[in-house]
Amino acid sequence: xxxxxxxxxSNEKIVYKGYLHWFTFVKGIALIVIIWAALMALCYYxxxxxxxxxxxxxxxxxxxxxxVSLVRTNTEYFITNKRLxxxxxxxxxxxxxxxxxxxxxxMVEQSMLGRLFNYGxxxxxTGEVINTxxxxxxxxxxxxxxxxxxxxxxxxxxDMK
Numbered sequence: 001x002x003x004x005x006x007x008x009x010s011n012e013k014i015v016y017k018g019y020l021h022w023f024t025f026v027k028g029i030a031l032i033v034i035i036w037a038a039l040m041a042l043c044y045y046x047x048x049x050x051x052x053x054x055x056x057x058x059x060x061x062x063x064x065x066x067x068v069s070l071v072r073t074n075t076e077y078f079i080t081n082k083r084l085x086x087x088x089x090x091x092x093x094x095x096x097x098x099x100x101x102x103x104x105x106x107m108v109e110q111s112m113l114g115r116l117f118n119y120g121x122x123x124x125x126t127g128e129v130i131n132t133x134x135x136x137x138x139x140x141x142x143x144x145x146x147x148x149x150x151x152x153x154x155x156x157x158x159d160m161k
Contacts, residue, residue: 003087004078012082014079014080015148015149016142018078018137020071020135021118022072024072025072032057039054071090074087074089075087079142079145079149080149081149082099082100082101082153084097085098098131100150101153102126103124103125104125104126106122107124107143108143109121110139114139118139120140122136122139122142
């Protein structure tokens with residue numbers, strides 16, 4: 001069992017698990033490609049000692065790829081029937097919990113690329129506070145799951161009255 005499963009309250013169950021979209025890292029990847037292309041151009045024109053820079057850059061790229069993969073793998077969004085739980089961290093663990101009963105609104109923002117690649121920003125309002133979660137994979141499904149569980153939560157409390 002994982003961290004989340006061990007920390008659920010009584011009668012609480014996970015209904016959806018969200019992830020960071022891989023598009024989070026496109027800017028970094030583009031920068032690496034530009035640097036690598038510049039180094040390859042220098043190597044092509046036989047600029048002295050360029051191969052050392054190319055090897056160092058390649059090692060940095062590999063290290064960055066490993067780091068990015070670990071961050072993406074270790075950032076999870078859980079929707080339970082009672083809460084939204086965000087877990088982040090490779091060595092340290094940071095968790096944020098939002099009770100669905102406090103949720104007032106759920107918004108999805110998607111750019112053209114977001115719609116094309118199916119990622120977006122989720123904004124959840126609770127009172128005057130807006131909780132923002134960027135680069136969520138499949139944000140429409142994420143919003144739908146929050147709203148479905150929020151509806152269940154409100155009908156359950158209405159039935160108790």
